[in-house]
Amino acid sequence: MKKLSLKLGIIFFSTLFCIETFMMLFLHASLTNSRVEEELKSLQARGNSHRTILEQNFDKETLAHVVLMESKENTDVVISDKAGKLLAASQPHPEIRAYIKKLEDNVPYNGKVLQDNWQEEKYIATISPIQKQQTTIGYVFMFQNTDSIHALMERLNKHFLIVGIISGLVTIAVIIVLSRKLAYPLVQMKEATLKMSKGDFTVALSTNGKDELSDLSNAIQLLSDDLQHLREERKEFLSSIAHELRTPLTFIKGYTDILYKRDLTEQDRQKYLSIIIEETNRLSRLIKDLFDLAKMDENSFVIDKEYLHLDEFLVNIEAKLSPAFQEKQIDFFVQCEEGLTLMADSARLEQIILNLLNNALTYCSSGDSTSVIVKRHSNLLKIIIKDTGKGIPKKDLPYIFERFYRVEKSRTRAHGGSGLGLAIVKELVHAQGGEVTVFSEENKGTTFELLFKE
Known part of the structure; x- marks a missing residue:
């Protein structure tokens, strides 16, 4: 049982482990990408919101107001004119120069993401163009520190690890129960067939259920019952043959001894001889019937239609x-x-x-x-x-x-x-x-x- 249940357990565990690992990795990647995408969208939305305010009043007071709003958040804002001159910033960002140099004239009005590599870079960044009369007059750069995303990912990884451990333990427990439940009837059937091979047909298998194992159990139980019935039939058959042969032979032997050892009248001799003939005929009919049945069993019985x-x-x-x-x-x-x-x-x-x-x-x-x-x-x-x-x-x-x-x-x-x-x-x-x-x-x-x- 241990060997079979162990094999089944290893097969089930390997299969479920691969499925669960794939699902966990897929779910983790999906959640991570979804969360980063939400952060980028939020950052882009803040930049677009500042851009709308600056389009209405592009002056020092409005610039200062925007910078003041971002100084209290975990995001930073940098505002430049169209030529790339820095006009205001909530925090200094040296990498802004590299972004300005790479800046293209065809930045979409809804903005775009400048940096989304949160795993290797310190900040993620977006840009929103400031326009007046459909002419770009400046840009709003938004920065967000990736430490918060890394902290979120660490919590997410921790939760996934806990869930993975719990699901692994539950899976192992379920596999142990299932493998034993599947292996137990098979082991019972094996033991039953071993008993039957040794001539013991008194087996009792569980025949409840409608699955393939139950069908197999039913088949083995039916075979056992049939073999037990055949054994009883054989014993009865041999006992019956012995009885049927013994009776006429006893009569024949007994009356032959009487005829041999005693002086009998002619009437008694005829009486005993008729009994001997009758029993001989009975014995002959019995043997003929047995031969006929033997021929039928061997399919050598000729039928002339x-x-x-x-x-x-x-x-x-x-x-x-x-x-x-x-x-x-x-x-x-x-x-x-x-x-x-x-x-x-x-x-x-x-x-x-x-x-x-x-x-x-x-x-x-x-x-x-x-x-x-x-x-x-x-x-x-x-x-x-x-x-x-x-x-x-x-x-x-x-x-x-x-x-x-x-x-x-x-x-x-x-x-x-x-x-x-x-x-x-x-x-x-x-x-x-x-x-x-x-x-x-x-x-x-x-x-x-x-x-x-x-």
Whole structure:
């Protein structure tokens, strides 16, 4: 965490430091230039004000009055005639001679700045021409000591330094908090993935929020939950296989020992042999189902599709199962629209429907009914297998297509089956490009719907 938060902190600090430094320098330069410009404008305005007074009365008394006004201010005034002769001054300024020598005849009436280099020169200066009847008769030179500007800049620099230190400390504090806040969930995710790599999928990550980190956290949490579910499924799968294989093998071994060690009557021998055959057939079916599922998982399961006329196809199924339904006194009928065809593997489709009908036969009682209805639905073909039997509890519905899942938690063999039938149905339907859904309510019946593209 320290390494990541330190890296993030350095990146954030470097970025913010560059931005803040640039902004502070820009703001400092802007404030400095603005302040100096204000001082120059103020100085020029004072000079223009004196010029206006002198244009009205350009005599010794007015000159003395102007000089007197400036003697009480932190600015100085120097007045000369057009030829450069000094007429009056509030303070002596030796540099005035250099300004007069460089003086041009086309000085704007609003005046101009003679010196604005406050950083290196002792004074800033402006000039305002005195005119009568649009003819220049003299000049008003204004001087201001730059010490006041330097003092202002020192205060400004001090304030900027204080603000810079405070903002730097605040920035560091914010960066520390943010970097840790950003790094913490990443470190949590790292630790979670390390736990998952060691086989521990019991991780709990914070999934609040709607940003990318939350999305990543959600993805890792979902992966962990899925892996945990797969582990539990695998344990259940292995336990179920062990149970399903052990039971018929126990029967076979037990009754074989009886036949081998005891002298039995022919009737008993036939009875035990029939049990052995029945359990052998059960074991054979289980192994076949496992092989089928393994082939489906490896995508090596072959589907030979052909055009099927469904009315003829369903007549054969009805003929096969009608006796079994009649024996249990269960109403059974098949309804199919004429002319319906489907591109499918006939053997696998028959396996699907027989599997579902055998379930209906198992869980229906005398007086119940089972139906197979085939019809078009938009551009789809729908096969509905409906019964009025025991139904499936709502809590079990999401899991009935899982391998070895049984609604009967006691694993009773009264109804037979291995818990693989519906898993095979789902895989076979998907292999033929279809979808299977189930609707059920306890003591009211179950409906399976198969949807295929025509």
